[in-house]
Amino acid sequence: MQDVTDLAFMGVIAHYGAPDYFFTEFFRVHAQSKPEKHILRSIDENATGRPVFAQLIGEELTHLARSATELLRHPVAGIDLNMGCPAPKVYKKNVGGGLLRDPQKIDEILGVLRQTVPGLFTVKMRIGFDDTANFERILDLINKHDVDLLSLHGRTVKEGYRSDVHYDYIARAVERVKCPVLANGNITSAATAVRVLGETRAAGVMIGRHAIRNPWIFRQCREAFAGQPVTLVTLADVRDYIARLYDATRQPGLPERDHVNKMKKYLNFVGQSVDGTGAFLYEMRRTESEAQLFEVCDRHLLAEPGKVFADEPYPGVIARPNCETPSSDGCSLDSVTA
Numbered sequence: 560m561q562d563v564t565d566l567a568f569m570g571v572i573a574h575y576g577a578p579d580y581f582f583t584e585f586f587r588v589h590a591q592s593k594p595e596k597h598i599l600r601s602i603d604e605n606a607t608g609r610p611v612f613a614q615l616i617g618e619e620l621t622h623l624a625r626s627a628t629e630l631l632r633h634p635v636a637g638i639d640l641n642m643g644c645p646a647p648k649v650y651k652k653n654v655g656g657g658l659l660r661d662p663q664k665i666d667e668i669l670g671v672l673r674q675t676v677p678g679l680f681t682v683k684m685r686i687g688f689d690d691t692a693n694f695e696r697i698l699d700l701i702n703k704h705d706v707d708l709l710s711l712h713g714r715t716v717k718e719g720y721r722s723d724v725h726y727d728y729i730a731r732a733v734e735r736v737k738c739p740v741l742a743n744g745n746i747t748s749a750a751t752a753v754r755v756l757g758e759t760r761a762a763g764v765m766i767g768r769h770a771i772r773n774p775w776i777f778r779q780c781r782e783a784f785a786g787q788p789v790t791l792v793t794l795a796d797v798r799d800y801i802a803r804l805y806d807a808t809r810q811p812g813l814p815e816r817d818h819v820n821k822m823k824k825y826l827n828f829v830g831q832s833v834d835g836t837g838a839f840l841y842e843m844r845r846t847e848s849e850a851q852l853f854e855v856c857d858r859h860l861l862a863e864p865g866k867v868f869a870d871e872p873y874p875g876v877i878a879r880p881n882c883e884t885p886s887s888d889g890c891s892l893d894s895v896t897a
């Protein structure tokens with residue numbers, strides 16, 4: 560996830576139970592592009608013990624091939640193509656989710672990347688742009704170009720994050736493509752993961768926002784898949800997570816106030832499971848210093864330290880913004896402030 564899945568965040572997640580593999584933030588590909596240094600760090604210095612796929616976003620064939628070749632010199636698990644980003648400023652350039660309007664272009668891009676990548680070549684996409692008219696055709700292109708793994712977010716680009724997730728489309732993809740499919744979208748808990756795997760017959764799940772809220776979710780999924788009791792997380796555990804995240808993501812030279820604001824983008828998600836009234840979220844968003852932030856955390860998380868951190872977000876407690884497009888054209892969570 561853009562502005563989230565960096566080296567520091569991956570390390571924190573891995574501490575609580577890493578996923579089987581990670582995907583980087585997307586590397587932007589265009590005529591002048593060079594792989595972004597901070598994203599490269601999440602590959603080169605990855606100490607989680609789990610493989611990491613490098614994700615590309617772009618549309619120009621020679622530059623996509625060049626970028627893939629450059630990234631293959633790093634210890635990547637494979638190359639992933641982003642065909643899902645719903646931010647208008649992205650899709651208007653016909654990249655990310657914008658590509659879903661143009662199967663001819665997808666055919667060319669998949670052909671070139673397949674030729675360039677001798678190992679694993681994977682695709683992340685949504686089920687369509689403003690409708691699903693191209694869905695089957697695109698799935699057939701995934702087969703034609705021997706894509707190795709498809710991560711499918713079960714919404715169209717235009718649905719953003721608002722609609723229900725169309726898991727029936729994920730089930731249709733599982734039927735149609737030769738490669739394994741990861742079901743993505745609103746996998747909120749291990750119980751949801753089990754239900755969605757049952758409904759879709761997908762090979763696995765991809766989890767985004769709910770790993771920010773609950774970094775134990777991968778471990779809990781593994782336990783649930785094995786039919787074992789699922790780890791219970793307490794509010795005191797969450798206090799530990801927040802402190803770890805605070806230390807790990809602190810950038811040298813970044814003023815304290817800015818770091819506190821940066822923490823709010825993660826805590827927006829965490830707060831959805833702390834209390835049903837949204838009081839933690841409300842107070843957390845108004846803090847301006849480390850001391851204020853942890854005072855709010857202590858009051859909400861250590862008053863009843865053994866209280867269970869809810870598995871699912873409390874209904875009606877909304878992370879603001881709750882997706883990758885906080886403003887009309889952003890594709891990050893940078894604009895989160897109190």
Ligand SMILES: Cc1cc2nc3c(=O)[nH]c(=O)nc-3n(C[C@H](O)[C@H](O)[C@H](O)COP(=O)(O)O)c2cc1C
Nearest residue numbers: 560561584585683712744745746766767768882883
């Ligand atoms: C802050 C944020 C940044 C994201 N950045 C990316 C990205 O760089 N590449 C990508 O394929 N998806 C990105 N996504 C989309 C997620 O991978 C995922 O498809 C989407 O959030 C739905 O899954 P979820 O309900 O598990 O969050 C991002 C999502 C969020 C919330």
